[in-house]
Amino acid sequence: MKKIHLEQIEGKSTGYLGLIALLGMFVLGAIGSMLYMEHEGHWVSGMDNQIVWGLPHVFAVFLIVAASGALNVASISSVFQKKIYKPLAPLSTLVALALLTGGLMVLVLDLGRPDRLIVAMTYYNFKSIFAWNMILYNGFFVIVGIYAWFMLDRTMKKYSRYAGIAAFVWRLALTTGTGSIFGFIVARSGYDMAMMAPMFVIMSFSFGLAFFILVLLASYNGTGRPLGDAVVNRLRSLLGTFVFATLYFVIVYHLSNLYATEHHGYETFILLGESGGETYSNIFWIGQIFLGSLLPIAMIYAPGVKNCRKTLAAACLLVVLGGLASMYTIIIAGQAYPMEMFPGMEVVSTTFFDGATTQYSASFPELLLGLGGVAMTLIMIALGIKVLGFLPATLEDSIADPHHKAE
Amino acid sequence: MSNSEVNISRRSFVEKSATAAAALSIAPGVFLHTVAEAKPAEQAVTSAVRWGMLIDTTKCASGCTACVSACNTENGIASHNRPRTDQQWIRKVTLRDKQTKHEISLPMMCQHCESPPCVDVCPTGASFKRKDGIVLVDRHICIGCRYCMMACPYKARSFAHETVDNTVDYVPRGKGTVESCTLCVHRVDEGGTPACVEACAEAEHGAMIFGDIKNPESEISRQLVEHGGKQIRADLGLNTGVRYRGI
Numbered sequence: 001m002k003k004i005h006l007e008q009i010e011g012k013s014t015g016y017l018g019l020i021a022l023l024g025m026f027v028l029g030a031i032g033s034m035l036y037m038e039h040e041g042h043w044v045s046g047m048d049n050q051i052v053w054g055l056p057h058v059f060a061v062f063l064i065v066a067a068s069g070a071l072n073v074a075s076i077s078s079v080f081q082k083k084i085y086k087p088l089a090p091l092s093t094l095v096a097l098a099l100l101t102g103g104l105m106v107l108v109l110d111l112g113r114p115d116r117l118i119v120a121m122t123y124y125n126f127k128s129i130f131a132w133n134m135i136l137y138n139g140f141f142v143i144v145g146i147y148a149w150f151m152l153d154r155t156m157k158k159y160s161r162y163a164g165i166a167a168f169v170w171r172l173a174l175t176t177g178t179g180s181i182f183g184f185i186v187a188r189s190g191y192d193m194a195m196m197a198p199m200f201v202i203m204s205f206s207f208g209l210a211f212f213i214l215v216l217l218a219s220y221n222g223t224g225r226p227l228g229d230a231v232v233n234r235l236r237s238l239l240g241t242f243v244f245a246t247l248y249f250v251i252v253y254h255l256s257n258l259y260a261t262e263h264h265g266y267e268t269f270i271l272l273g274e275s276g277g278e279t280y281s282n283i284f285w286i287g288q289i290f291l292g293s294l295l296p297i298a299m300i301y302a303p304g305v306k307n308c309r310k311t312l313a314a315a316c317l318l319v320v321l322g323g324l325a326s327m328y329t330i331i332i333a334g335q336a337y338p339m340e341m342f343p344g345m346e347v348v349s350t351t352f353f354d355g356a357t358t359q360y361s362a363s364f365p366e367l368l369l370g371l372g373g374v375a376m377t378l379i380m381i382a383l384g385i386k387v388l389g390f391l392p393a394t395l396e397d398s399i400a401d402p403h404h405k406a407e
Numbered sequence: 408m409s410n411s412e413v414n415i416s417r418r419s420f421v422e423k424s425a426t427a428a429a430a431l432s433i434a435p436g437v438f439l440h441t442v443a444e445a446k447p448a449e450q451a452v453t454s455a456v457r458w459g460m461l462i463d464t465t466k467c468a469s470g471c472t473a474c475v476s477a478c479n480t481e482n483g484i485a486s487h488n489r490p491r492t493d494q495q496w497i498r499k500v501t502l503r504d505k506q507t508k509h510e511i512s513l514p515m516m517c518q519h520c521e522s523p524p525c526v527d528v529c530p531t532g533a534s535f536k537r538k539d540g541i542v543l544v545d546r547h548i549c550i551g552c553r554y555c556m557m558a559c560p561y562k563a564r565s566f567a568h569e570t571v572d573n574t575v576d577y578v579p580r581g582k583g584t585v586e587s588c589t590l591c592v593h594r595v596d597e598g599g600t601p602a603c604v605e606a607c608a609e610a611e612h613g614a615m616i617f618g619d620i621k622n623p624e625s626e627i628s629r630q631l632v633e634h635g636g637k638q639i640r641a642d643l644g645l646n647t648g649v650r651y652r653g654i
Contacts, residue, residue, distance in 0.1 A: 038583070040569065041567070041568045041569030041570060041582050041583070042492070042566065042568045042569075042583070043487070043489055043491075043492040043568035043569045048491035048492045048568070049491065049492060049493075049494075049495075049556070049562075049564075049565050049566060049568075050491070050562075052553035052556040052557060052566060053553060053557065111550050111551045111552055111583075112549070112550065112551015112552070112553070112566060112567070112582070112583030112584055112585070113549070113550050113551045113583045113584060116548070116549075116550045116551075117550070119531055119548050119550055120530060120531055120550050120552075123530075123531040123532055123533075123548050124530070124531070124532070125526075125529055125530060125531060125532040127526075127527050128527065128528050128529055128530045128554075129528065130528060130529075130530035130552065130554050131530040131531070134530060181554075184528070185524075185528075185557055185558050186524060186558075186560070186643055187524065187558060187559065187560035187640075187643070188557075335557070339560065339562060341515075341560070341561065341562075341639055341640060342502050342639070342654070344504060344505055344506070345502040345503060345504055345505065346502065346503050346505055347500060347501070347502060348501040348502060348503050348510060349499075349500070349501040350498060350499075350500045350501070351475075351490065351495060351498045351499065352495050352498045352500075352515075352562060353491075354498075354500055354515075354562065
């Protein structure tokens with residue numbers, strides 16, 4: 001393998017500037033949404049006292065989970081010493097940091113009191129997994145930031161493997177923490193399962209890698225830099241493995257629930273759409289399972305599309321959309337299913353929707369806030385590759401593939 | 408005035424004074440037992456007491472919302488005619504047994520758990536439990552993340568989805584923070600009972616008893632010993648301060 005040369009992009013083309021402007025508008029839209037929701041109060045959103053976490057949280061948790069997964073490429077390079085991933089490791093750290101920034105932006109801007117962010121940073125209840133997550137998120141910025149610095153700075157490069165190992169351990173802890181936010185909720189049928197933590201870890205591998213491949217393809221396509229099939233196909237088969245693994249965890253999760261009679265209600269709600277769960281069931285089957293898992297697997301492994309970049313990009317896009325559908329199913333449907341407070345009883349009357357399935361429909365400001373988080377992520381990546389040399393000048397097979405043989 | 412008249416008057420004065428002094432020294436002790444166990448304002452809350460409530464669903468009248476109205480008035484909770492987002496600290500729920508078809512009516516509110524999940528999950532510690540068992544939200548450090556609402560098994564908490572207009576001095580509230588039943592802590596600290604309990608008694612249902620469940624002499628403890636009191640979702644092992652009869 002020849003020496004890899006990392007080089008900033010020029011970033012002066014109309015396309016690049018137009019992209020930044022477009023993404024900037026989305027970020028402004030998100031800020032506008034936040035100001036609107038804060039000024040009027042959250043009643044203008046689709047969220048209420050039953051669905052307390054809505055579409056912004058779907059985007060936020062997806063981005064945070066994907067952040068950890070986007071670090072895959074760097075981890076495989078540094079921790080597991082796979083040379084083919086090495087040139088992409090710095091970009092992997094940039095995408096990870098950008099995704100976390102986007103996710104946290106959405107999460108913070110949706111708080112009832114975003115002006116009290118300093119309170120969140122200075123008052124810690126150490127029994128709260130949420131408080132632990134704040135430490136894990138902040139630590140992720142520091143550790144991955146140092147890791148990126150060590151990789152890009154020639155004088156510090158010798159320490160980059162250690163930083164990489166620290167980042168690898170930290171990102172596993174981070175996704176475990178994020179999954180546990182739901183896993184630790186004892187009151188709701190759809191949560192309360194330790195398996196949420198490893199399921200989120202494996203989901204992060206899949207969503208993060210799909211997002212990373214999309215960024216890679218887009219940036220090499222946009223800059224016209226050579227990108228060989230060796231790297232792309234390696235990432236393609238890795239993604240296939242992760243999508244399979246995620247599907248496996250989802251199946252085990254539902255099988256475990258199906259075994260326990262107390263969770264049958266929730267399972268028929270999600271799997272069969274009973275008790276008013278039609279919409280949520282459709283999102284699960286069509287969004288998470290078919291579009292987000294089965295179709296991408298078919299597109300990755302289908303014969304004849306091995307070197308087709310467009311098919312790979314479409315598969316990645318589907319994994320991302322499927323990831324959002326997964327988060328929607330977990331976060332929204334998990335709350336929409338009525339909480340079981342009085343076993344053996346039916347609710348005759350209530351003023352607080354006891355025993356009733358909540359039908360959530362997101363408002364436009366919520367969507368704009370979520371999309372703003374994605375835009376923030378993409379802006380950071382676009383600016384990052386312009387300011388610093390995150391992107392290899394070329395990834396053609398003769399340079400990137402350690403097993404390449406000259407013809 | 409003769410000397411003897413003066414002496415009688417003096418003796419009478421001394422006797423009356425002694426009686427008054429004796430009454431003053433004994434009275435506070437008597438007073439403590441007859442009214443509630445009020446504590447002086449400067450005295451910290453202790454775990455020597457645990458405030459709780461016993462609700463007798465056989466006495467709770469279906470259709471009666473006296474407790475709800477009293478709570479709303481006491482704590483300045485007003486509806487914006489948006490049931491999905493309006494705050495509700497206490498609500499009336501009517502239930503029917505699926506097998507026997509027997510119906511019961513009961514008020515639901517914060518159950519003031521001994522191990523409250525809302526307190527566990529709150530990232531800033533805004534959700535907290537006092538030593539006397541009352542679970543509260545410190546609305547000065549609540550960031551409005553709503554994780555406590557995700558975690559509460561009783562849907563006891565509401566988020567202030569819009570500007571709170573008619574706050575009362577003793578219940579600080581505000582848009583963007585989470586709130587729930589305080590067990591009328593402002594009354595309890597002054598030796599009173601929660602507004603809902605008072606209203607239920609005034610409506611002549613007497614379905615709600617409030618008191619110290621650690622004091623074996625209290626009415627609530629006696630009733631609990633005699634008739635028992637079930638927890639809603641006892642399976643979670645939260646040891647709720649609010650107990651029910653007839654569920």
